[in-house]
Amino acid sequence: MTPSGPKHRHTSSIKASRPRSSTKGPLDAPDENVLPTSAAGDTVSSPRSRVESPIEWSHISAASSARNSTFSDVDTISTAVNKNFSFLLRPDIFHPLSQLEISPAFREKLSSPSANEPSATSLATLDKLLNNGHFLHAAHFSAAVLTSSALSPTDHESIFSLLYIRLACLELTGNTLLAAQEAKALEDLSSSFYFIDAELDAAAIGQDEASQARPRHIVPWPLRVLAVRLQSIGFGDARRGIQGLYELGLEPRRELSRNGITAEEKVVWKSRLEDLGIRVVNALVEMGDLDGARRSLASLTAPSRGSERDITRMALLYLKVGDVDAARKLLESRPEDDGNLLHPLLSMAEGKYDEAVMAWKTLRESNIGKPDEPLISQNLAVCLLYTGKLNESRDLLESLIESNHSFQSLTFNLATVYELSSDKSRALKLRLTERIAKHPPSADKNWERPNVDFKI
Template identity: 50%
Template structure:
């Protein structure tokens, strides 16, 4: 496990891969790839909870419903290069306020893999992402993982990178993502179609065999999308993110047009293509190219209805650009949805009207049907801090004790600043 496998071939062009088009594959147009009227996921995932309400760890085997379940007979992929201890940075929680700190978990000797995965699943459900990042790396570098178990290795690697990103350690995640190396290399592709019985003298059969290959990527789609952004940060090339999104966007379009694809698979690929468009705009914003980002957002108006989540993502991108008028017009007249209600106080905060935002967040907090109570409480607490209502901050975050601890630490900092000479 100390050396990279011999099969890992880097930067090899595949003859079946078409040349990249100069036309943007993420642009919306009136074509068969348009979004469906109801863009809900047709692939049903199993619940993260087992029947007895315990965490079973089964979700780590279902990261990508379209990924190949089994490799062709006689073909193995050795991923020992992803299991090295040197791939993972040492994590610390010293920069976290003491009320929010938790001890890192250690693998118990003799504990089965399913138990460890269940523990990791629970950490993710509780939002303890820094602890989950540490624990996922512990599993990857343990003897519980076989170097050829590609599904669980990629799933744990994705968990590690995503948890680092969510816990504010994006730079570390970007550095660790480079151990994946070139995700477009031939090593990460397999041919799911068996070889045809063409004879050596039959050139037409050989030519037909070449074009009947069914090449599939073995890396789960969420990890590929995340790696595009992180590797662009890790290599210090912001343009790499745009190019990577366009590359996998072309692949998504090819999968939609594949004759063997089922209706459910096509719907899922359409949703993935729409998601890539949003991510492309976000990449332009991170590059500081706000003009291109605004034009790209305008071009993402695909025919057919969009989900409220997609509209909210667009509105948040407009807020990042600073175009408050465009953000307020994303939902149009449909202001009764939960997503549209969430956008209203965010616009008030972006415009510096924190008093209005306090009233709007309080209205949302009184709605017991919402499932984002922690998010509402946190934003309300921030607005109360900006308006100087420190006494009410603590009441707004009850029963969110983890936020209350952070606010205690923040108040201590305010006291130190105000009492400094």
């Protein structure tokens, strides 16, 4: 009988293997002295290649990039997954996409794979769409592939990769509510349906690994994390999302306490656990529970030295909850990060715009030609606006457009400057859309720009 979807919760095997922790939170890593160590030369490898798919991911760069975004070596399943996922391939799951909110300069006809089109051709097209930043088109195209006859209902890797592309692209194009409704199709991701039998997986690895038998989740980690957020939105229950993040945290803790874990695996699972902690705080902020967010943020372990990305995320969360002093202390505890972009942001948060202007100018001079230069220049322009230098702010933002930069906050801020500096702002904003439409495509930014990005 074809399964209609996951129905039963998987509980016993997970709870039995969860390490006891009376003094640490569920999103804290186990103590280092109880973690098994491994040789520095250990590598994460798959003892058995994955089951061949009707869609040949390994031959298409598009599929490879999409697959790499959802699959990690630590998530490799060693045995065949004989499950039917036809309940995720129903056409009624996926909503039609509209371009009414897209600026006319960026509208193009949405394409679908033709009948009997080879899967390699379809995936090459999807790869091109992603590489050119056509995320709305990629969302439409991935749904078309998911509902086509070319995809086997037992090909879990391809299905989950395409589903991740669909949901992520919907979020990137401002269609979060549609993504939230479609994510419901996954149902309960903690169901036993989504786990592979521990004994079978151990047998596939080898007899010497039998002692490490443990339940394995077949859904890629990034898709599970994304689904937790989207399902909480879809069901209108924000606390469901927080609960889901804590449930996800059980797996990294279990893996970190496993005997024989390699150095590379340890890094991956610790990173995932730290990421979940940040996501919990962010979810509380979105709920408006700033007190809870502050308490959760205070309980998180400070990022290790050199983790500039994690430090930035934590400092930004401190600013979001209004704790400027805590953000400043975090940055001051990292004197080696004097070039961090957050230092002038702290000045802006305190209303010290003249001081922030000087800081942004200093940073800009040291980042000429570097990836952060456009962002620094835009923030400098915002500070110039707040200090009354409207024309200088406009010239700086215009220069970024001329240099083929067009991220969302840049276009929104320039549209605001147009409104403040001209009584023909609408014409200027429409002209701005036409100028940006001539920019070369990029995989780093969404091409289908909505009207709201230009305040039209």
